Amino acid sequence: MRKKIWLVIIAAILVLFIWQEGKMPSSSFLKRYSFDEVQIGAAVLPDGSMQVEERRTASFKGSFSRMYLDIPVKGFKELADVRVYEDGRPYTPTQVSAERPDGHYAVSLQNNTYHIEWYFRTDGGRRTFTVSYRVVDCVRVHKDVAELYWQFIGDRWQVGTKNAAVALRLPPGAGEGEVLAWGHGPL
Numbered sequence: 001m002r003k004k005i006w007l008v009i010i011a012a013i014l015v016l017f018i019w020q021e022g023k024m025p026s027s028s029f030l031k032r033y034s035f036d037e038v039q040i041g042a043a044v045l046p047d048g049s050m051q052v053e054e055r056r057t058a059s060f061k062g063s064f065s066r067m068y069l070d071i072p073v074k075g076f077k078e079l080a081d082v083r084v085y086e087d088g089r090p091y092t093p094t095q096v097s098a099e100r101p102d103g104h105y106a107v108s109l110q111n112n113t114y115h116i117e118w119y120f121r122t123d124g125g126r127r128t129f130t131v132s133y134r135v136v137d138c139v140r141v142h143k144d145v146a147e148l149y150w151q152f153i154g155d156r157w158q159v160g161t162k163n164a165a166v167a168l169r170l171p172p173g174a175g176e177g178e179v180l181a182w183g184h185g186p187l
Contacts, residue, residue, distance in 0.1 A: 032060075035159060046171045054069070062124060066118070067117065070116075078137070084132075
């Protein structure tokens with residue numbers, strides 16, 4: 001009997017804590033998202049740049065109006081030709097905006113990081129966004145080897161990815177058996 005009383009008291013305290021003076025829980029408490037799938041296709045070009053296309057399928061619970069991708073400037077000169085699409089429909093470029101106009105995207109360079117954000121409206125469900133860009137001068141050519149150092153998933157996401165696939169095409173001259181790859185991430 002005492003255990004039941006204590007459980008009721010703890011439950012009541014939790015409810016009071018969450019509802020705080022009769023107010024509804026904050027919307028940030030009720031909303032969340034996750035990446036169901038990320039498909040990345042990349043091609044190293046003969047000029048030492050790389051064309052990348054990321055298809056990110058996200059599941060949303062609650063109201064959302066923005067997503068973003070941060071790419072630190074590390075091992076390359078510039079990010080160029082940035083585009084954002086949803087279901088084949090191109091988003092329109094704009095400036096970073098607190099109004100978050102639906103169907104638009106913005107690219108800015110902040111603290112040595114390219115920040116790409118895109119604006120949409122959803123109250124839940126699944127959405128697939130495609131972000132494409134060209135990474136300028138990202139391949140280092142040495143006397144005996146060429147090196148591409150790139151984190152395709154990166155460590156700047158607040159949520160994990162359930163399924164990820166990366167396909168990398170190399171330019172002519174990269175022979176089978178001559179390519180080495182290293183993967184890093186959580187065990």
